Amino acid sequence: MTRHAVVVGGGIAGLAAALRLSAAGVRVTVVEQADRLGGKIHTRADGVDTGAEQFLMRDPVGGPSAAMRLVEELALTGRLVHPVAGGAGLWVGGTLRPMPTGHVMGVPGPQTVLDGVAKVADHDTDRGTPVLAPGEDRSVGAVVRERAGDEVVDHLVDPLLGGVYAGSADGLSLAATMPALHRMLGEEHTLRGAVARTTAASRAHGSGAPVFGTLAGGLSGLIDAVAAELRSRGVEIRTGLPVRRLERDGTGWAVYVGAAAPDAPASVRGPRLSCDHVVLACPARPASRLLAQVAPDAAALVGALDYASIGLVTLELTGVELPALSGFLVPADQGLTIKAATFFSTKWAHHARPGGVLLRASVGRHGDPAALQRPDAELVRAALADLGTVLGHPLPAPAAATVTRWGGGLPQYAPGHVDRVAGARELLGGLPLALAGAAFDGVGIPACVNSAEQAADRILEG
Structure with missing residues (x-):
């Protein structure tokens, strides 16, 4: 008997999960609350993106990123374009300065020159132990302020992280936002040494090939192509339909959709989808709400995300x-x-x-x-x-x-985010349900696609 999975969320993560599942022969229904697919990917009629506008071309080991693999799978490489301008600038002290080089998301390495940008405090000494203890996760700002000073954080790290997350370095987890640097900080005795090893090990930016890409006509073209491929496989895609409640139904799920309140009596809860598996590829708050009745401890961990x-x-x-x-x-x-x-x-x-x-x-x-x-x-x-x-x-x-x-x-991603997500997944281990998307595993199209594929694989292996 063919298994049936309901994917909650029609952004790039939900669509990528549906691709993976349908390729394995699973019958899939995608349910999206908004009246369109794509989530934070949206292109105006004139081809200008009003959300995400590019993706990384390669992964940290130098292979094609998950986004690029998707572009290739959908035969969209003929629409691929790359930036033609030079690097970015930094507005500091009333001057538009070139962005410094040799850093990891603003965290300076041995060769980073910050003249005119920030004064570097000389506190990055070898104290005989790694910068981070085993299993320790601190905020980016806390570690960099301690080792390099406030101005490095305020004038370089903060704006770079703010451009990606709209957050402050003092509130963002090292493990979640810079996992490679976080690993090196658990081995190296200085911040600069950890940055040097991180940049030397990365293959995402160092080959001379384009770092970023997009699609001529806008990234909604990627969403349209995924949706067309899914429909050709028989995947049902339903937009404008909120998911209100999950209930266990034997070994599977009852997924209630429509306008009724989540706590309404069963007789008025709206249409019900029966399925074997659920992928929650939606933001943390709706995911937490849906988990509240079936896995309250996991719901609490998921709902902690701001x-x-x-x-x-x-x-x-x-x-x-x-x-x-x-x-x-x-x-x-x-x-x-x-x-x-x-x-x-x-x-x-x-x-x-x-x-x-x-x-x-x-x-x-x-x-x-x-x-x-x-x-x-x-x-x-x-x-x-x-x-x-x-x-x-x-x-x-x-x-x-x-x-x-x-x-x-x-x-x-506050400090401890990675552990909280791992804890939530462990609590859900006995249920035929998986979590996917930016709420859990990183922002950006490649991270969302990777998260989705891993969620689909957990279901296929279950």
């Missing part, structure tokens, strides 16, 4: 010249509302605008919601003013402006 909200201001400007950079980052102590900007028309050849430029500014940091409480028009004005400050002259009114808000869009 999120940050961000806003993206996409602008089209005429009569403006941009530096030959892909964009820039802004430390939180530099007095600007925006925390980063990406020069789309400079970074990507397919976004070039004759006579104009296309760029996107990012606002919103974890624990500081004030910027996101502004109306759209005010956010546009603030972004224009800040961009004018960085570029050295006032900017004209935009030919077009769009504000996209991602409420609760980015998970905040």
